[in-house]
Amino acid sequence: MKKLSRFIVAAFVALDAFLLVKILISGKNLQVLNPAGLIAHQELNLIFLCVALMLFGVIPVFIFAFFVATKYHANNKKATYQPDWSNHTGLQLFYWGFLSTIMLILSGLVWIGAHQLDPHVPIQSNKEPLVVQVFSLRWKWLFVYPKYGIASLNYVEFPENTPVTFEITAYDTPMTSFWIPQLGGQIYAMSGMATQTHLIADNVGEYRGASSEINGEGYADMIFHAKSVTQTDFNSWVQQTKQSPNKLTMDAFNNLAKPQVDKTRTEYSSTPDKLFSTIVMYYMAKPTAGMKVNTQDMSHMEGMSN
Numbered sequence: 001m002k003k004l005s006r007f008i009v010a011a012f013v014a015l016d017a018f019l020l021v022k023i024l025i026s027g028k029n030l031q032v033l034n035p036a037g038l039i040a041h042q043e044l045n046l047i048f049l050c051v052a053l054m055l056f057g058v059i060p061v062f063i064f065a066f067f068v069a070t071k072y073h074a075n076n077k078k079a080t081y082q083p084d085w086s087n088h089t090g091l092q093l094f095y096w097g098f099l100s101t102i103m104l105i106l107s108g109l110v111w112i113g114a115h116q117l118d119p120h121v122p123i124q125s126n127k128e129p130l131v132v133q134v135f136s137l138r139w140k141w142l143f144v145y146p147k148y149g150i151a152s153l154n155y156v157e158f159p160e161n162t163p164v165t166f167e168i169t170a171y172d173t174p175m176t177s178f179w180i181p182q183l184g185g186q187i188y189a190m191s192g193m194a195t196q197t198h199l200i201a202d203n204v205g206e207y208r209g210a211s212s213e214i215n216g217e218g219y220a221d222m223i224f225h226a227k228s229v230t231q232t233d234f235n236s237w238v239q240q241t242k243q244s245p246n247k248l249t250m251d252a253f254n255n256l257a258k259p260q261v262d263k264t265r266t267e268y269s270s271t272p273d274k275l276f277s278t279i280v281m282y283y284m285a286k287p288t289a290g291m292k293v294n295t296q297d298m299s300h301m302e303g304m305s306n
Contacts, residue, residue, distance in 0.1 A: 031181035031208065036228075037201050038123065039184035046113040050106060057102040119187050119197035123163040129198070130158050133276040134178055136170035136189035136211070138259040139218025141178075144248075144271050150241045151248045151268040153256065154224045156209070159234045160201050167196045169280050172257050177213035180226050186212045192283030194276070201228035218261040225265065244269040 035041045072079045122129065134156075135142040143156040158164045168178050170189040179186035183199040201207075207226040211219060229237070246252075248268035253275070256262070272278070 037183040129163040134168040136176040138173045139222040141224040153266040155265045160228045174215040176211040179212040180209040221261045241267040
């Protein structure tokens with residue numbers, strides 16, 4: 001029975017190792033392990049460094065456990081029998097000192113990394129950041145470009161090697177989390193709260209974006225497409241979007257805000273002025289569940305935001 005138990009444990013360990021290696025060499029895009037931006041690269045380096053430090057403490061423990069189990073099992077008649085031995089002060093000091101040192105180093109690295117990777121800290125660049133306002137809706141993402149007066153649904157485009165400031169809020173939805181894994185970490189979106197994150201793409205590319213927070217029936221479909229392009233292509237896209245027959249009026253916004261899955265990509269040639277601050281301040285002034293923004297509310301809130 002003992003041999004069978006050992007075999008089962010060994011088989012599961014071998015299977016896990018095989019699946020891990022298969023995933024790593026399969027060529028699939030493991031997004032967190034395939035960074036495409038400055039922030040994502042720094043996060044991956046921090047992850048690897050922390051894992052290496054933890055393994056530095058964990059691996060010796062497993063080696064020692066295997067050594068003790070092998071050397072002092074009941075069938076080993078050569079093992080020294082010391083029934084009165086309880087502890088060894090020197091070994092205890094070494095064990096706890098070694099592990100405590102690793103934990104202190106790990107804590108320091110995480111503390112420093114958390115401050116360096118603060119999503120509210122702008123990315124240093126000689127290029128002017130592009131501001132994109134993000135609205136988390138049920139169950140879709142709306143992106144507004146205040147500088148250009150355009151918007152897009154479930155799609156965001158930006159120039160390569162240009163810092164992007166994502167200003168994030170939510171409307172009439174449970175808490176969600178904005179995340180483009182290949183560009184950086186997630187950040188929460190809540191109704192009545194305005195937050196931001198700064199990301200940058202190293203090269204031209206296409207990335208998957210999603211909500212990393214379960215928020216209801218349409219959570220699995222709350223996916224958007226992010227694309228970094230050349231500055232020329234971005235300018236062309238802006239001009240093309242300005243010719244779109246779709247206009248983001250307040251009625252159109254309220255329709256989008258209805259709880260329904262919508263995977264379509266739609267561009268809007270115009271948007272209401274100060275939509276972001278209007279939505280945030282409206283929730284702050286009227287924290288009532290299930291409310292809708294209408295034209296009269298919009299006019300009132302614009303006066304407050306000026």
